[in-house]
Amino acid sequence: xKLILLGAAGSGKGTLxxxxxxxxxxxxxxxxxxxxxxxKSGTELGEKVGSFQKQGILVPDEITFEVLKQRLKQKDxxxxxxxxxxxxxxxxxKMLDKFTKVDVVIKVDLPFDELERRLVSRRQCAKxxxxxxxxxxxxxxxxxxxxxxxxxxxxxxxxxxxxxxxxYKNNITPLVSFYGDKVFNVSSVGSPDETYAPVxxxxxxxxxxx
Ligand code: AMP
Numbered sequence: 353x354k355l356i357l358l359g360a361a362g363s364g365k366g367t368l369x370x371x372x373x374x375x376x377x378x379x380x381x382x383x384x385x386x387x388x389x390x391x392k393s394g395t396e397l398g399e400k401v402g403s404f405q406k407q408g409i410l411v412p413d414e415i416t417f418e419v420l421k422q423r424l425k426q427k428d429x430x431x432x433x434x435x436x437x438x439x440x441x442x443x444x445x446k447m448l449d450k451f452t453k454v455d456v457v458i459k460v461d462l463p464f465d466e467l468e469r470r471l472v473s474r475r476q477c478a479k480x481x482x483x484x485x486x487x488x489x490x491x492x493x494x495x496x497x498x499x500x501x502x503x504x505x506x507x508x509x510x511x512x513x514x515x516x517x518x519x520y521k522n523n524i525t526p527l528v529s530f531y532g533d534k535v536f537n538v539s540s541v542g543s544p545d546e547t548y549a550p551v552x553x554x555x556x557x558x559x560x561x562x
Contacts, residue, residue, distance in 0.1 A: 353378060353432040353455050353456070353555070353558070353559065354432045354433060354435075354452065354453070354454040354455050355378070355432070355433070355434045355454065355455065355458060355555075356435045356438070356439070356454050356457040356458070356531075357369055357434060357435065357437075357458050357460060358457060358458070358459045358460065358524065358527060358528075359459060359460030359462070360462070360464075360516070360517055360520040360524075361467070361471060361507075361513070361516045361520070362467040362468075362470040362471040362474065362513075363461070363462045363540050364460055364462070364540040364544060364547055365436050365437065365460055366380070366382065366483060367483065367547075368460060368538075368540070368544070368547060368548060368551065369382070369434045369436040371544070371552075372434050372552075372555065373434065375552060375555075376432075376559070378432040378433050379428050379433050379434070380433075380434045380436050381423055381424065381433050381434065381435050381438070382436040382437050383419065383420055383435075383437045383438040384405075384436075384437045385481060386419055386423060387401050387405060387411055387416070387419065388405065390419065397415070400415075401415065405506075405507055406506045406507060406512070407507070407511075408507045408511075408512030408513065408514075408516040408519075409515060409519075410440055413443055413444055413447065417444065417447045420435075420438055420448075421451060424451075432455075435448075435454070439527065440519070441523050441527075442523065442527060445530050445531070454531075454534070455534070455558070456534055456554075456555070456558065457531040457534045457536065458535075458536050458538060458551055459535050459536070459537050459538070460538055460539075460540050461537060461538070462540045462541060463541075464517060466541070467517060468513060468517070470485065471513045472508065472509075472513065473486045473487050474504070474505070474508050475491075475502035475503065475504055476502060476503060476504075476505055477495035477497065477500050477501075478501065478502075479495065479498050480495060480497050480500065482495050482496065482497045482498070484496060484502055536551070536554055538550055538551055
């Protein structure tokens with residue numbers, strides 16, 4: 353099964369992807385994570401990527417798609433994958449469509465004021481990448497999984513959040529039109545489990561059909 357998760361930054365795509373990975377055994381491919389690793393590499397490319405990411409600006413399509421293609425050629429992707437954060441533009445969707453056809457596009461919806469609220473209070477573990485939020489019960493500033501200190505991503509600061517959400521607003525309508533009836537909508541206003549329930553039911557049905 354090849355899935356795409358569409359949704360603004362902070363909508364809960366990553367959390368949803370992890371749940372799908374657990375139940376359906378397909379890897380989560382986050383272009384944001386891959387690009388963050390490249391940004392840390394100390395290379396010229398890494399510096400370029402890092403400067404885009406810091407400001408919340410999209411990394412150029414040629415770089416992002418090349419990086420994604422290399423990742424999708426790896427063995428663990430042979431039975432499918434969940435694309436988390438790709439495509440972000442119609443052009444990226446067209447590039448992907450020439451490379452492979454996806455089965456389903458899950459669109460995660462959350463009102464913009466709530467997205468902003470969740471993003472400014474979001475924190476991440478530098479070691480394992482786990483996401484937490486200063487407003488969640490039991491938050492200590494340390495990772496719940498590995499105990500490492502949590503930090504605020506540069507692009508989770510107000511200026512970069514504005515840029516990221518604006519880009520999402522401008523790109524989502526053409527993407528939804530491009531994928532047409534492959535799109536399955538889900539709201540993430542509730543808890544992660546409430547968000548996941550209809551998605552799981554839908555994917556189970558799809559799995560049974562194939
Ligand atoms: P994310 O972790 O998905 O929020 O992505 C963080 C940042 O990585 C984005 O703000 C972009 O700078 C970059 N990025 C991730 N995915 C893409 C993509 N599909 N196209 C361009 N830039 C991307």
